[in-house]
Amino acid sequence: MNSFFKSVFTITIITVLAGIMLTLSYFFTKDKIAYQERQEILNAFKSILPYHNNEPDKEYEIINNQKIFIAKDNGTITGYAVNVINTQGYGGAISILTGTDSNGVVSGVAVIYHSETPGLGDKITSKSFLDLFKGLTINDKIAVKKDGGTIEQFSGATISPRAVAAGVKDSLKVINGLVGK
Template sequence: MKNNLNLIYIPAIVSAIAAFLLAFTFSSTKEKIEEAYRQEMLKALNIVLPKHNNKPDQEKVELEGKEVYIAKEDGSLVGFAIKSKSSKGYSGDIDILVGIDKSGKVSGVEILKHAETPGLGSKIETDSFKNSFKGLGKSDKIMVKKDGGIIDQFSGATISPRAVCEAVTEAVRFINDKVITNSKISGGGK
């Protein structure tokens, strides 16, 4: 009888101790992890946005479920940044951050998360690829050359650049159609 009870309370005690340790680790690393993600986001925002001196991650507005980060220089609006994603990558979603200046043209693109093939699709992380979007606007064909657009694909990897193009296009459309025309956000400002 005693042995049978052992079968219950030994695993229970071990699990309880494990739960306690996990809770302790979680609560002591929580802030640090959030800070790391915030720094990462801030770094990406600084790369994609035009020159600004406010804190875009604190001045964001929500529009149709999307967060739009607003960049200002001395209080006047200079651009927006928005997260965009494509599920058409080679493996998993590609999350990107697109910066767009106040005239509606792309000021920068940064890849936040991807799981593309190292050495092939992962070249979407190179600066030369990311910079090829700079200055493009709503009327430009943001597509890979294979699809009749103006963005260079890589030899052996068309799918990943195509997915990034799709995500950038979506972001450019959204900002141009919904944000710039929205007087509450781009009008007078704060």
Template sequence: MQILKTTSYYGILLAFIALICTALSTGIYFLTKNKIDSEIEKQQQQRLTEVIPQKYYDNDLLSSCSDSTIETIKTENINKICTAKKNGKITAYAFETIAPDGYSGNIRLLIGLSPVGEVLGVRVVEHQETPGLGDKIDLRISDWILSFTNKIITPNDQSEWAVKKDGGKFDQFAGATITPRAVVNQVKNSSLAMLKHIQEKELNRSTLEK
């Protein structure tokens, strides 16, 4: 009987402690949630500004973002698209895409692109590439990623969009060609897919207006 009382006592005590811990965790979550959400939003806005300069838009760029549902561009791992507008006119797009063939796995990219095919900026959002080698795609390590800025891409100049080892115009890294090759190829393929989508969208709009 004494054993049963002792067991019940400790069971109730543990349940009480668990309840207090849960209440504390819940309270901390609600106290910090708004601040965390605000910081995440600031980071997202900063990234968008890095690939689409402020002069290109006067709309709320972050609120214009939506998940991609169009199959022709989802095939190029384009997951989210944001639309920049100036005076009501579309001036650029920012979109997230994934290079699936990095040396250490997926490389998440954010790309800014004008409707005429000018790459306004590229940033690496997430990667797991080798420190000291493949991580040079990260702007904190190297300015290599800036080599995409203001480059024009069209279906007719695809051969230039490769690392120099493959006959293109982009530098590779000493001892690490796979990583920059993956990034260059994905910027090229996803940008061409976006351009095709933009042109088809414009064609459909023009047809409806006639």
């Protein structure tokens, strides 16, 4: 019994010490991590939205529980962006950020994270694929060619592009609710 108590005691001490160390390191790094994460999303906004000088992650409206980020140039609205997570890919969730100009025409699409198959499905992050969405609106048929749409899927992978197309389409629907107003 004594040795049992000693074992439990040792493990408890080690676990508590580890917990304290981790909490300390968490508090030392959390601001910097939050900064990096924010920087990533701001850079993504820069790459997909028309020129803006505000911080879209701080100016947004919520429609149907979906945040619509608003890009402004000196107070004039220049575009909108919506981030959706589509789980229809092969490798789990794909996070898609879609940007439009103030009329709801797609100005750019970015994939924030994904885990599609390297070499095949991960071509969804390539510029040549994402640029296919530019200029489309809610009235276009946004789907891969196999489904009768305009987006060229690449050889060996239909599922991943299809998931991205679905994500863009969902985003445009949300944005359209705001543009129409």
